[in-house]
Amino acid sequence: MSGIGGITLDGISKRYDNGLQAIDTVDLALPAGSFTSIVGPSGCGKSTLLRIIAGLVEPSTGRCLRGAGTPAFVFQEPALLPWRTVEGNVRLLMELEDWATSDCRARAAEVQRQVGLGGFERAYPHELSGGMRMRLSLARALALRPDLLLLDEPLAAVDELTRDLLQEQLSQLWQGAGFTAVLVTHNVHEALFLSERVVVMAPRPGRVVRVFDVPFAFPRAPELRASPAFAALAGQVSATLRASTTIQGQS
Ligand SMILES: Nc1ncnc2c1ncn2[C@@H]1O[C@H](COP(=O)(O)OP(=O)(O)O)[C@@H](O)[C@H]1O
Ligand SMILES: [Mg+2]
Structure with a gap:
């Protein structure tokens, strides 16, 4: 079902030892070879979810089914x-x-x-x-x-031009190699340019509020970012993010 590099999250929640409910029930299926981004405000449990997918953190409830193969991690801090x-x-x-x-x-x-x-x-x-x-x-x-590449805000500290170029190269690498990719990012445009699906999370407790399919065919030209269809979808994702954050009385 999950295949090599594929992931199934089935009723995942995480409560840390200090009592903090970082993630409420999350159900997601990430097919082998897919590219999924997770966006959401700070503290909504994105990194926790990525660590559960990697097998670095045990969920409090639910199951994470991983296909065979080892995950590889890229963090914002390169740790060289x-x-x-x-x-x-x-x-x-x-x-x-x-x-x-x-x-x-x-x-x-x-x-x-x-x-x-x-x-x-x-x-x-x-x-x-x-x-x-x-x-x-x-x-x-x-x-x-790796069959599974997990990226936790890898481009957050990179200048904008370099970021665009790195996104294009990462997309090519993914198309060529066929690994399953899960990217956590604050950047809606980055999520849309790279992904087949964008998962929007909301905080307190962390949960999935909506999953957007990103319909643009690969390979994606840099000019896609300037297209009306791209801008329209970015607007929808941003509006969903804003709504889910302000409902909580934050920001
Ligand atoms: N090891 C931990 N112990 C206790 N609380 C944690 C731990 N790691 C993260 N948290 C808390 O869980 C919540 C979600 O954190 P995190 O997954 O890092 O969110 P994000 O990556 O979306 O910013 C936050 O409130 C954070 O303070
Ligand atoms: Mg994080």
Whole structure:
């Protein structure tokens, strides 16, 4: 049912040990190979839900069914090893999995090229821009060919031009590799450009208020962002977000 990389969330809730109800009942099916974004205000449980999907957090009720395969995570903070070069950081997980040195080298070169880091193999993280550090974090996550890629606001700290370009490259990578992707973002345009579906969450307690299908065909041209249909759907998603947040008397 969930297939390789596919996810089924069945009546998931999460109450933390301090009594905080972070997530009320969530039911979602994310087909293998799909790209889903989760948007919602701070504190509505997006990261908690992503961690449950990753198997890093146990839900209090319900089940999370994951297909076979290992998840890979990309966070807003790239968490790179400062004493390792770009290539050394990309190779880290392969080395931990005992890949042969020649395989590590070939795969590192491949993913570095895919994320646009070719030629920077010998640079150290402190020599890279924020956008390049994010590329490196993405390359490291992709190196092991994950079936499931979980992204927690990876582009939130990147400038707008770089962000657009990274979205386009991420979309191409996803179309080429076929992994299941779940992206948490504050940015409605980012969610719409990348995803097949956008899940809108509301806070206190965190829950899904609406799921939007995003009908635009892939590959998506950068110009899509300026189209009336894109703007109209962005308006609908933003209105849903606003309504679900203000009902609670917040902001
Ligand atoms: N480990 C934890 N223990 C207790 N409360 C937590 C923990 N992690 C998150 N929370 C709380 O759960 C709620 C949802 O957090 P989170 O999933 O990080 O939301 P988001 O990613 O949407 O900002 C917040 O109120 C947060 O303070
Ligand atoms: Mg979060």
